[in-house]
Amino acid sequence: MATPSLTAVRPGDVRVGPLPVLLAGALAVGFVGAAVVAGPLLAVLGLVALAAAVFLLGHPGWAVAVTVGVLIGAEATREWGVPAFETLYTPTAVTLSPVNLLTLLAVAAVVLDGMRREVGFRGVAPFGLALGLVAAALVFGTLYGVLGGKAIPYTIVSTIQTTAPLFTMPFLVVHVVRTDEQLRRVLRAIPVIALVKALAGFVVVFGGLGAVSTGLGRITYYEPATNYLFVLFLLGMLAATLAGVPTSRLARLTVPVVVACMVLSYRRSFWLAAIACLLVLLLLGSGRELRRLLPVVVVLVGLTGYAAFTGGLLGGSDSEVVQRAQSLSPQKVSRNDQDRYRLSERRNVLLALEREPLTGIGVGVDWPTRYPLPFEGQDLHQYAHFGLLWWWMKAGVLGGLAYLAVLGSVLWTGLRVWRRHGDPLVRCAALAAAVGAIGFVIVELAASIMGSDERGTAVLALSMGLLAVAYRGLPSRAGSAA
Structure with missing residues (x-):
């Protein structure tokens, strides 16, 4: 059908419905009212x-x-x-x-x-079951907390808000990143994002804007979202190097900048997670059979988990960089109020779960204090410095299964895309996401992120969305991809 030219359309031919006119009038009235009440600016x-x-x-x-x-x-x-x-x-x-x-x-x-x-x-095929479990866990935990009469309403809303990115981010990604070229474009943008964030961190350090001094300046105090992004970037660069995939000069120059920014960050947990993940990826990228490397991976994660669970070694610290590195020693834990708080908190949460192991205590319900804490604060009893415990506490066994299903599906999907996708850049990114899921577990041995930290949850969910896009491009699914 031919498209009429603008010159062929006469003003009398255009019909404006009543709704746009009413909307424009309402906006005009609203603008005048806002100018009178709040000022023209x-x-x-x-x-x-x-x-x-x-x-x-x-x-x-x-x-x-x-x-x-x-x-x-x-x-x-x-x-x-x-x-x-x-x-x-x-x-x-x-x-x-x-x-x-x-x-x-x-x-x-x-x-x-x-x-x-x-x-x-589009759906997010490899994560449908995991996200279904998350939704079921949230509904169950909320109903249990409300029916028990102990839930605090605003904390229920807060939990839903911080968990929502698990659903919204993958949905958004799979609908705006539809082709392999668009996926590669997003992956090429990650080094630029990492560089900008790292440089911003240096501005905080040397500009004295942070909260804690390092002797050089103020600590960047980057939250989990940025630190996790840094870890994924470093893993992707190592995977590309091992696979011989060309990377840009900007990406290579960004590596030392990101490493330096992480050293000046606030998170010891990400230091250990990054080191463990880089070792795991180095083993996986060496070309050996995956089944031969699984015992090594289990030992690495197990040793780190044991150190975190029994010694509370992975949290943040208010000391300077060198002191924080030294504080990884178990002998230093008793001198740090935050680490001692984590240990006391864990005892209280585990005791609460012993009484309600199947159901948990419910979303929005404070865990009770049975053992004394070094300090108190607002909403601290809604939180647990251990990812699996946080989900178990909120929704019982169903919450624990949802937590394991999400991170397990990221690991499984990442490895599957790494081994079967046709694009080398996508394979490297998928391997980084898979190993990054292991690092996420390590970090969450001492700090809950998924579901309790909105931005950290969003970065994890964004990686899930990109993996879902890559998964649709696997050979066996190419014919059915929409």
Whole structure:
């Protein structure tokens, strides 16, 4: 059908329905009212935000890119040195934070685009069962906590918000990254993102913006999301080197910058996880049979887990870099209030689970204090410094199964894509994600991230989304991919 030219359309031929007119009138009235009540500047900013929202609703790729950029770029903690970022994660009048609203906007953009183009919606095939278990665990834990009369309402909402990225991020990724070329483009952007974050960390260190001094400046205090991103980047670079896959000069120059930033970070757990993962990947990438390396992998993870569970060695510390490295020694644990708190917390949580091992205590329910703690704080009894215990505590055995299913599916899918995908770059990224799941488990031996940390959960979920895209490109599934 021929498309009429603009010159052939007369003004009288255009029919404007009543809804757009009413909407435009409402916006005009709202703008005037906002200008009178809040001032012209805020009214203009609100109008700009509205225009941006309308644009993003019509451009799902941009909507997802902006959402991911904010989640990765804006640290949620005040200690990092940019308090304004914290407001992005602070609940608004509608309970949801600006980041939550931005994520919902991206989801709406993807859904509207799919309905408009009639292309259908994609699933996240390798993670469907795991995410189903997560949903079931959240529903069960919430009902158990509410029916028991001990759940705190706002903590239930908070748990749902911090767990939501497990569902939203893979959905967004598989709908905006549809081709192998788009996937490769995203993977090539990761070194740039890592470099920008590392350089920003140096600004915090040498600009004195952080909360804790290192002698050189202030610690970067990067949250788990950025540290996990750094680990995945380093693993990907090592995998590419072992496989002989060419990498850009920028990516190679980013490696020492990222390593230096991690050294000046706040997380001893990521130091140990990075070292263990690099060793595991070095073994897997050496070309030997995977079954011969499994005992080595089990021993590495087991030794690290034993050190974490019995000694509380993997948490953060307020000491300087050298002192934090020295504090990995078991003899130093008793001198650190945070490490002693982890050990006392673990005893209390385990005792609570002994009384309700099958059901857990429920979402939104505080664990009781049976053993004295070095200090107290708001909502500390909603948290457990151990990922599996956090899920077990919230939803019992079902929660524990959901936790293992998610990380197990990341490991399984990553290894499968690594061994069968046709693109070398994608294979290296998949191997990094698979080994990164092992590192994630190591970190979560002393700090819960998945489900309790919104940004860390989002980075894990983004890797799941990219793996789902790569999984659709495997030879056996190429014919059925949409």
